[in-house]
Amino acid sequence: MTLCYKIMKDLPRVPDQFIDIGLTLIKNTQDISASQNQNPTQCNRIVVKNGQEYSTRINPRFGLEEYMSDWVNSNISSEWSHISIADSRPGPRGIGDGSVHGPHSDLTRSYLLLYLLEVGSDNQQTVFFQEPGKNIRRKRNTTVQNVDQLIKIDSIQIPLQTWVYMDTTILHGIENVYGSRIAIHIGFDCDPLGVFVVN
Amino acid sequence: MQIPLCYKVMSHLPPLPDEYVQYALDTVASRKIPKTPDQHIPEQNPISEVFFKRNGETLMARGNPRYSLEPFFNDWINDNITEEWNQIGVANSILFDESPNYTGDSYCSSLHSDKTRSYALFYVIAQSNSDQETVFWKEHNKSIYRKRATIATDQKNLEKIDSVVCPMKTWVFINTSILHSAENIRGTRTVVHVSLDCDPFGVFVK
Numbered sequence: 001m002t003l004c005y006k007i008m009k010d011l012p013r014v015p016d017q018f019i020d021i022g023l024t025l026i027k028n029t030q031d032i033s034a035s036q037n038q039n040p041t042q043c044n045r046i047v048v049k050n051g052q053e054y055s056t057r058i059n060p061r062f063g064l065e066e067y068m069s070d071w072v073n074s075n076i077s078s079e080w081s082h083i084s085i086a087d088s089r090p091g092p093r094g095i096g097d098g099s100v101h102g103p104h105s106d107l108t109r110s111y112l113l114l115y116l117l118e119v120g121s122d123n124q125q126t127v128f129f130q131e132p133g134k135n136i137r138r139k140r141n142t143t144v145q146n147v148d149q150l151i152k153i154d155s156i157q158i159p160l161q162t163w164v165y166m167d168t169t170i171l172h173g174i175e176n177v178y179g180s181r182i183a184i185h186i187g188f189d190c191d192p193l194g195v196f197v198v199n
Numbered sequence: 200m201q202i203p204l205c206y207k208v209m210s211h212l213p214p215l216p217d218e219y220v221q222y223a224l225d226t227v228a229s230r231k232i233p234k235t236p237d238q239h240i241p242e243q244n245p246i247s248e249v250f251f252k253r254n255g256e257t258l259m260a261r262g263n264p265r266y267s268l269e270p271f272f273n274d275w276i277n278d279n280i281t282e283e284w285n286q287i288g289v290a291n292s293i294l295f296d297e298s299p300n301y302t303g304d305s306y307c308s309s310l311h312s313d314k315t316r317s318y319a320l321f322y323v324i325a326q327s328n329s330d331q332e333t334v335f336w337k338e339h340n341k342s343i344y345r346k347r348a349t350i351a352t353d354q355k356n357l358e359k360i361d362s363v364v365c366p367m368k369t370w371v372f373i374n375t376s377i378l379h380s381a382e383n384i385r386g387t388r389t390v391v392h393v394s395l396d397c398d399p400f401g402v403f404v405k
Contacts, residue, residue, distance in 0.1 A: 079346040110317055110396050137397035139283040169397035189317050190344035190376030191398070 002136050004128040004154040004170050006193070011163040012075050014115055014184060021067050022085035022184060023117070035060035043092055047102030049147040049175075055091030056102035057177060061185060062087075072186060076163075081109055081187045085117075088174070088181035099177050103129050103150060106168035107141040109187030113165055116158050120179020128154040129171040137169040144171060158183075165192060203343055205335040205361040205377050209320065209370040213279050215391065219272060220324050220368075223289040223391050226266050233264060234297030242267045243288040243394075248300055249309040252353040259302040260309035261384060265290040265392060276393060280370070284393045285316060289324075292381065292388035307382045310336055310351040313375035316394035317347075321371045327386025333371075335361040336378040344376045351378055365390075372399060 032043075045056045061084040068083050090098030099121075106112065129150035130136050136153070144150060150171065158164050166172065174181070215223075233239055236246045241264035249260040265288040272287045292308070295301055313319070321333075336357040337343050343360070351357055357378065365371045373379065381388065 077342070079342055079344060081346060105397070110398075135281070135283055137283065137399075139285055140396050167398075189347050189396070190312070191317075192344070 002153070002167070002170065004167055004172070005126070005156050006165040007159070008113065008163040008165055011113075013161055015071065018064070018068050018071065018184075019117060022064055023182070025062050025064070026085055026087045026182065029062050032058070032060040035062060045091065045102060045143065046093070046095060047100060047145055047147055049100055051148065052096060054096030054100040054102070055093040055098065056100060057088050057098060057174065058091055059086050059088045059101065061085065064184065076113065076186060077192060079188060079190055079192065081189050082185070084185050084187075086183050086185050088177060099175065100147075101174035101177065103144045103147060103171045103173040105138040105140055105142040105171055109189060110167075110169050111165065111188040111190075111192050112168045113163050113186040113188075113192065114158065115163050115184040116160050116181070117184065118180050118182040119160070119177070120181065121176055123157065123176045124181065125155050125157055125175045126166070127152055127173055127175055129173070131171060137167070138171060140169070142171065147173065200337075202360050203374070203377070205374055205379070206333065206363045207372040208363070208366065209372055212370040214368050215322060215324075216275070219275060222271055223268055223324055224389065226268060226289050227291045227389055230266060232293055233262065233295070235295050236262060236298070241265055243286050244290065244315060248295060248298060249311075249350060250302070251310055251351065252355070254354075257302060258307075259295060259298070259300060259305050261305050261307060261381070262293045262295055263290045263308055263381070264293065268391065280320065280393060281395070281399060283395060283397055283399070285396050286392070286394040288392050288394070290390050290392055292384050306384050308380050310354060310357060310378055310380045312345040312347060312349040312378055314348040316396060317376050318395040318397075318399050319373045319375050320393040320395075320399070321365055321373055322369070322391040323365050323367050323388070324391055325387050325389035326367065327388070328383065330364060330383050331388055332362050332364050332382045333373065334359055334380050334382050336380070338378060345378060347376070349378065
């Protein structure tokens with residue numbers, strides 16, 4: 001079975017000082033044009049789930065490199081491509097209840113370590129999919145509109161303040177997100193399993 | 200130390216039809232060979248002067264400008280190899296022998312991880328000598344997999360972990376996030392590249 005995610009309990013918790021910096025950065029940076037990753041076309045994306053249309057949530061990400069690089073290099077890995085804080089929010093078109101981030105492969109990285117800081121609902125799920133007749137791993141920025149046509153291959157309810165590895169070349173989406181969802185992201189272009197300071 | 204998969208000869212993947220090989224050779228032939236890095240910028244792999252130490256001697260690395268083969272190749276690659284590529288190109292190893300910094304005989308590329316991709320399929324279509332070798336390295340006290348565009352500046356800090364002589368006209372998978380170099384290039388080395396950001400095992404058509 002393809003490894004979609006792995007909970008990395010051996011990796012250390014993020015010190016409070018960096019969490020405070022990240023949360024302050026989000027509070028002070030509401031303009032998503034400052035985001036590292038937000039593809040403008042994603043802002044208007046509609047997905048279909050259970051026959052209903054939803055504006056997909058967006059997940060603008062703001063850089064933490066200038067604050068966290070040394071800590072990440074010393075405690076996680078020096079092979080990252082970006083370090084950021086992501087602030088998931090409902091899509092601007094306002095269709096549906098804003099609880100779905102539609103299936104996609106990531107635009108700016110192949111692998112991710114995610115560290116969830118805040119979530120507005122207890123039952124949020126990160127779901128991994130395969131498109132029938134297609135490969136499990138996909139080129140960057142692949143999106144699928146109709147969730148109902150996909151095969152669910154795995155899912156995880158990501159725990160708070162725990163590093164979780166994800167293969168972001170596999171189609172994945174977030175479901176049951178109500179309110180905020182804020183996470184620190186460390187992006188990788190190389191397979192990070194094997195590059196961690198603590199394996 | 201457990202050595203990961205650095206390369207794999209993919210003999211089961213179909214050979215490029217002759218018309219595509221010729222198109223790739225014509226693409227290279229139509230370009231003026233840069234004699235210094237600033238003479239032109241290839242679309243797919245920006246080049247620069249890179250120096251490194253080997254046995255205490257400073258060498259200038261060969262350049263490897265890569266030119267796009269899209270869209271001519273797209274359908275054939277989609278139908279026969281994979282749809283999940285991010286670039287298709289042809290790379291041609293060169294010397295920057297008109298650079299004022301040229302160090303003389305230079306038979307190898309830099310010791311590097313790639314700048315624009317995580318994985319690649321190589322398909323050698325022309326070579327001056329059959330003992331050209333792709334060598335994989337690990338830097339002491341560093342991970343095997345490295346962030347993009349990592350360049351090692353002194354070979355004494357590296358351990359050779361694997362190598363392959365890529366056979367002519369055969370697809371070879373290369374994990375380009377592992378430090379690697381192309382060695383023993385005594386003249387021509389022209390290679391079709393299919394670049395990927397996702398682990399390609401599992402994505403091949405065959």
